[in-house]
Amino acid sequence: MRAVLPAVVLGLGLGAAMLASAQAPTREANELGRVMILEYHKIDNPEGRWTRTPENFRRDLQRLWERGYRLVALNDYLDGKIALPAGTTPLILTFDDSSPGQFRYVQRGSDWVIDPECGLGILEAFAREHPGFGRAATFYVLPGANPPNRLFNQPELATRKLQYLASQGYEIGNHSLWHAELGRYSESVVREQLAGAQEWVQRHVPGYRFRSLALPMGSYPKELGWAVSGEAKGMRYKHDAILMVAGGAAPSPHARNFDPNRLPRIQAVERDLDHWITHFDRNPGDRYVSDGDASTITVATGSTGKLGAVRTARVIERR
Numbered sequence: 001m002r003a004v005l006p007a008v009v010l011g012l013g014l015g016a017a018m019l020a021s022a023q024a025p026t027r028e029a030n031e032l033g034r035v036m037i038l039e040y041h042k043i044d045n046p047e048g049r050w051t052r053t054p055e056n057f058r059r060d061l062q063r064l065w066e067r068g069y070r071l072v073a074l075n076d077y078l079d080g081k082i083a084l085p086a087g088t089t090p091l092i093l094t095f096d097d098s099s100p101g102q103f104r105y106v107q108r109g110s111d112w113v114i115d116p117e118c119g120l121g122i123l124e125a126f127a128r129e130h131p132g133f134g135r136a137a138t139f140y141v142l143p144g145a146n147p148p149n150r151l152f153n154q155p156e157l158a159t160r161k162l163q164y165l166a167s168q169g170y171e172i173g174n175h176s177l178w179h180a181e182l183g184r185y186s187e188s189v190v191r192e193q194l195a196g197a198q199e200w201v202q203r204h205v206p207g208y209r210f211r212s213l214a215l216p217m218g219s220y221p222k223e224l225g226w227a228v229s230g231e232a233k234g235m236r237y238k239h240d241a242i243l244m245v246a247g248g249a250a251p252s253p254h255a256r257n258f259d260p261n262r263l264p265r266i267q268a269v270e271r272d273l274d275h276w277i278t279h280f281d282r283n284p285g286d287r288y289v290s291d292g293d294a295s296t297i298t299v300a301t302g303s304t305g306k307l308g309a310v311r312t313a314r315v316i317e318r319r
């Protein structure tokens with residue numbers, strides 16, 4: 001019955017979309033597979049080592065969408081709460097350094113609207129045009145950096161932007177006050193950098209607490225504990241995860257080797273993206289694929305030994 005469908009569809013002239021969906025591969029659930037946490041820097045022209053053009057960013061989303069990747073919030077991944085349809089794969093977006101092209105308002109009449117050519121504008125348009133893709137990202141901002149990296153470089157709109165992100169389900173993360181290479185500093189400076197960033201963000205979004213830290217230049221402080229939690233000048237901070245600047249795909253949050261204090265990321269530049277998208281195309285068994293039921297963790301036959309100790313869901317071993 002299935003086999004004759006494409007011919008029937010073609011006969012009716014209904015086109016390639018239905019043909020493609022009739023032939024779409026069904027991916028086996030594997031919730032111990034790896035997850036890509038993409039790391040973007042500037043969204044701007046021209047393309048460069050630390051810059052993705054608006055056009056290429058849109059193309060990245062399209063490529064990933066077509067392969068069954070769907071956006072999840074970093075914090076949901078950290079909590080092991082990945083609620084996606086069966087057969088799809090979680091994808092996490094992060095943006096470092098709060099450069100202007102990530103989030104820009106432009107004036108339209110008497111109102112400010114999100115620039116459709118900035119990172120957030122492109123992401124939101126893509127989500128509208130592709131229902132089910134999701135809308136999530138974490139922005140690792142620099143509240144105390146020099147322009148143009150201070151909170152997206154429109155000072156009079158900084159509060160509006162941060163409040164927009166917080167209210168719309170995006171996440172704001174710690175990237176230190178002004179991009180301090182933490183490995184080079186004393187304990188008190190490290191703590192002031194981390195608590196200070198949170199204090200500055202709270203001036204714009206009262207009570208907002210970071211849940212994760214992206215290390216500037218991937219530099220760990222001399223003691224891990226300084227980065228995990230602490231206090232400076234009356235402001236407490238606590239990070240449930242620490243993200244590196246490289247390292248490849250990240251483990252499943254259900255996996256035994258999941259280490260939230262050392263989460264690897266993939267730099268979203270042409271070469272690295274290409275490498276990892278191709279890797280998962282060729283090695284589908286390495287990829288996290290949802291079983292469509294958030295209350296169960298489905299794993300491949302014989303791999304329950306790779307599960308971490310903390311389990312909030314029922315484990316199903318695939319047969």
Ligand SMILES: [Zn+2]
Nearest residue numbers: 096097216217
């Ligand atoms: Zn950075």
